[in-house]
Amino acid sequence: MSSSRTTDPQPSQSAPDTLVSTVPVKGTQGSVIRPYGDMTGDGMVQVSFTLPVPHDKRAEGAALQLAAKMGMAPALLVHAKAIGPEHTFFVVYGSVTHLVEVDKVVVIERDFPLLSAKEVNQAIRKSLRRPLVVVGACIGTDAHTVGIDAILNIKGFAGEKGLEYYSEIRVVNLGAQVLVPELVERAREEQADAVLVSQVVTQRDAHIHNTTAMSAAFREAYPSGKVPLLIAGGPRFEEGSAGALGVDRIFGKGTTPAEVASYLVHAVGQRHGTRSSEEQQ
Amino acid sequence: MNTPKVLELDRRTVRTARTAAARLGRPVVELARSHTTVSVERATLRLAGLAGADHERVPWVNHLVDAVRDQVGIEHGVTTPVWDALRREEAPDLLTLAQKASTGAVTFQIPGTRADLSRARRAAKAAVRPGIRRIDRQRAARERQIARLGDPPQRPWIYLIVATGDIYEDIPQAQAAARAGADIIAVIRSTGQSLLDYVPEGATREGFAGTYATQENFRLMRAALDEVGKELGRYIRLVNYASGLCMPEIATLAGFERLDMMLNDSMYGILFRDINPIRTFVDQRFSRQIHARAGIIINTGEDNYLTTADAVEAAHTVTVSQLMNEYFGKEAGLQDWQLGLGHAFEINPELPESFRMELAHALLARHLFPDAPLKWMPPTKHMTGDIFQGYLLDGFFNLVGALTGQSILLVGMMTEAVVTPFLSDRDLALQNVRYVLNAAGGLVEDFHPPRDGFIQTRARQVLDEAIALMQRMSAEPSTRGWSPLLEAIADGTFGHMKRPADQGKGLDGVAQKADDYDNPATTLLEEGA
Numbered sequence: 093m094s095s096s097r098t099t100d101p102q103p104s105q106s107a108p109d110t111l112v113s114t115v116p117v118k119g120t121q122g123s124v125i126r127p128y129g130d131m132t133g134d135g136m137v138q139v140s141f142t143l144p145v146p147h148d149k150r151a152e153g154a155a156l157q158l159a160a161k162m163g164m165a166p167a168l169l170v171h172a173k174a175i176g177p178e179h180t181f182f183v184v185y186g187s188v189t190h191l192v193e194v195d196k197v198v199v200i201e202r203d204f205p206l207l208s209a210k211e212v213n214q215a216i217r218k219s220l221r222r223p224l225v226v227v228g229a230c231i232g233t234d235a236h237t238v239g240i241d242a243i244l245n246i247k248g249f250a251g252e253k254g255l256e257y258y259s260e261i262r263v264v265n266l267g268a269q270v271l272v273p274e275l276v277e278r279a280r281e282e283q284a285d286a287v288l289v290s291q292v293v294t295q296r297d298a299h300i301h302n303t304t305a306m307s308a309a310f311r312e313a314y315p316s317g318k319v320p321l322l323i324a325g326g327p328r329f330e331e332g333s334a335g336a337l338g339v340d341r342i343f344g345k346g347t348t349p350a351e352v353a354s355y356l357v358h359a360v361g362q363r364h365g366t367r368s369s370e371e372q373q
Numbered sequence: 374m375n376t377p378k379v380l381e382l383d384r385r386t387v388r389t390a391r392t393a394a395a396r397l398g399r400p401v402v403e404l405a406r407s408h409t410t411v412s413v414e415r416a417t418l419r420l421a422g423l424a425g426a427d428h429e430r431v432p433w434v435n436h437l438v439d440a441v442r443d444q445v446g447i448e449h450g451v452t453t454p455v456w457d458a459l460r461r462e463e464a465p466d467l468l469t470l471a472q473k474a475s476t477g478a479v480t481f482q483i484p485g486t487r488a489d490l491s492r493a494r495r496a497a498k499a500a501v502r503p504g505i506r507r508i509d510r511q512r513a514a515r516e517r518q519i520a521r522l523g524d525p526p527q528r529p530w531i532y533l534i535v536a537t538g539d540i541y542e543d544i545p546q547a548q549a550a551a552r553a554g555a556d557i558i559a560v561i562r563s564t565g566q567s568l569l570d571y572v573p574e575g576a577t578r579e580g581f582a583g584t585y586a587t588q589e590n591f592r593l594m595r596a597a598l599d600e601v602g603k604e605l606g607r608y609i610r611l612v613n614y615a616s617g618l619c620m621p622e623i624a625t626l627a628g629f630e631r632l633d634m635m636l637n638d639s640m641y642g643i644l645f646r647d648i649n650p651i652r653t654f655v656d657q658r659f660s661r662q663i664h665a666r667a668g669i670i671i672n673t674g675e676d677n678y679l680t681t682a683d684a685v686e687a688a689h690t691v692t693v694s695q696l697m698n699e700y701f702g703k704e705a706g707l708q709d710w711q712l713g714l715g716h717a718f719e720i721n722p723e724l725p726e727s728f729r730m731e732l733a734h735a736l737l738a739r740h741l742f743p744d745a746p747l748k749w750m751p752p753t754k755h756m757t758g759d760i761f762q763g764y765l766l767d768g769f770f771n772l773v774g775a776l777t778g779q780s781i782l783l784v785g786m787m788t789e790a791v792v793t794p795f796l797s798d799r800d801l802a803l804q805n806v807r808y809v810l811n812a813a814g815g816l817v818e819d820f821h822p823p824r825d826g827f828i829q830t831r832a833r834q835v836l837d838e839a840i841a842l843m844q845r846m847s848a849e850p851s852t853r854g855w856s857p858l859l860e861a862i863a864d865g866t867f868g869h870m871k872r873p874a875d876q877g878k879g880l881d882g883v884a885q886k887a888d889d890y891d892n893p894a895t896t897l898l899e900e901g902a
Binding site for chain 1: 549552553564565567568581645646647680681754795796797800869870
């Protein structure tokens with residue numbers, strides 16, 4: 093969870109007027125680089141994998157063949173071990189022939205300003221003049237609340253307090269395995285401004301089915317234009333799939349509560365025709 | 374489990390802790406005794422031999438209990454109206470009765486005369502008895518196999534998880550895991566099964582992040598592990614989950630098919646699945662009575678508290694939960710050797726002295742429950758995707774397990790939170806365990822933390838906090854008219870989840886017992902007959 097990777101939230105497809113900027117990665121010398129083992133330009137990498145063959149000379153040859161096809165030349169087989177009678181595990185070190193062209197790397201930048209808790213509270217007071225209501229749940233069969241809890245619970249995640257900590261945000265966390273009709277009903281009851289759903293452990297695209305079912309149910313239950321902000325989070329969602337899933341935003345692995353809070357302020361501010369203070373500058 | 378008493382806990386303090394747990398637990402047991410649930414009634418019918426499902430896979434036990442509930446309610450127990458209907462020849466046998474009842478073609482009643490009533494009850498008892506006998510036979514079969522093949526040569530026993538969703542994929546994986554050194558195989562359940570109010574039927578090949586718990590899946594996996602156990606000369610234990618809305622029925626099926634351990638926590642379903650607290654405590658008591666009879670070891674889920682709360686700040690809630698699980702377990706007839714109380718290695722590794730605190734907490738559990746087969750669970754919350762760091766963390770987890778004499782070790786995977794384990798991940802994880810146990814398994818003998826040192830002090834502090842929390846719960850005035858434990862659960866004392874006793878899933882399947890309530894299964898289980 094405390095991955096050093098940061099998420100690259102992408103713009104909402106249902107709001108095509110939001111700002112998208114693509115910028116080249118800065119801080120690298122030259123535009124072509126290779127992996128760094130212990131010397132610039134040596135191209136050294138390590139990989140490990142298992143092949144479904146018994147461990148013998150031929151198996152080791154097979155591992156080296158795979159390494160060569162992956163662009164490792166020369167490849168050094170440093171470890172081979174039988175796992176049961178039919179599988180062999182390998183560790184291979186080697187220099188990859190591939191080059192990384194840094195100026196062709198494209199990343200999507202966050203399209204809303206990151207605010208502190210104080211700024212978030214101020215912005216909500218200004219745009220809504222009442223607390224912002226967030227209803228959160230793990231929907232469908234997913235019983236793993238780690239994701240939604242990291243964002244909502246006061247305890248928070250990665251040293252940041254969760255949304256419950258924000259004085260101007262009222263959080264209703266429904267927990268795990270919430271049924272979609274139940275979620276819609278609670279969202280209406282609480283007059284939710286935003287609905288957060290989390291999908292952590294999923295198989296066979298259950299996260300996609302669950303999320304589309306959820307967004308469809310909300311569109312059916314609310315008059316158009318009145319649907320709360322729908323936000324889905326979880327490690328399996330693809331960047332850029334928000335539109336296809338019918339939600340306003342997708343958040344991936346490593347998202348912090350402050351990012352979610354900042355997005356909420358940004359999106360709710362836009363909806364209510366007032367702009368958050370940061371944007372006025 | 375011959376751990377030296379290195380913590381030097383004060384006996385009186387330990388007694389105070391148990392007294393406080395009993396005080397909290399007693400009214401909840403009363404509540405459990407005075408209610409029944411649809412799942413308890415269905416489990417009773419399963420004991421009487423009713424199995425199978427209709428063409429839409431709705432089990433016959435569900436049809437029959439629903440039909441009785443619609444006509445006379447479940448508060449008298451379903452067996453009296455059911456065997457009364459059989460006696461009146463509404464149907465020639467139980468299965469046909471269930472089938473007819475599903476179309477509304479059976480009239481149920483509570484017999485009007487004393488003679489009819491006692492005839493129906495006698496017939497029901499005679500019908501349920503063979504189900505209990507079947508559980509007894511499986512227990513004897515286990516004992517025979519263990520006598521012949523033997524237990525694992527080392528402690529802790531090594532516990533591995535398989536979970537493909539497809540029972541026919543699970544079987545070769547489980548056999549491979551046993552050959553690679555696993556002593557215990559847990560088949561993780563499909564997520565979502567805990568909220569199904571029926572037990573699926575048959576062999577299943579589709580599950581989400583796990584495989585459905587069905588009687589046929591139990592049978593298939595048991596046979597596969599018996600086979601590999603014979604080959605290895607070691608009895609391989611099988612684990613599943615008696616939790617969720619069908620806890621009593623799954624416990625019964627586990628008894629029928631000789632499962633050896635069942636995950637069965639007193640509060641997990643309430644807190645993490647939002648199942649109604651009364652439903653949970655009633656279902657749990659019945660399922661634990663079955664486990665007691667079947668010789669099944671329960672595994673409790675204290676690790677879960679530490680994934681939502683901080684493992685240092687909430688350390689005492691683990692102790693409280695262990696004490697509550699012990700109280701409820703023993704009340705239901707479980708022996709010490711059946712109480713697989715849980716705890717976990719979840720302290721943030723960035724904290725200074727995190728390893729020493731882990732040692733203190735693990736030793737505390739070991740000392741409080743010297744005869745329980747404690748289940749020691751690996752880091753999950755602080756596994757980051759840095760598999761190399763994670764492998765080291767798992768090594769330290771294994772070391773705590775060895776140093777503190779834990780009984781069951783759930784093997785940690787370096788790919789936790791990344792992917793479902795690769796074949797190689799599992800192999801590396803087992804190498805890690807074997808290395809630590811070989812290299813340091815005997816260290817439990819040498820390990821004597823100094824008197825009043827960091828470890829002793831920390832363990833005492835956690836125990837004191839646990840006692841204080843239990844006493845505070847008992848002292849808190851009741852605002853809703855419930856017992857202190859239920860009030861505390863409603864207030865979010867555990868895992869920050871607020872779960873009031875008048876809400877939650879499965880509440881509509883709970884009924885207060887009428888004065889004439891009868892359940893021959895409970896009677897037989899409580900008589901030990």
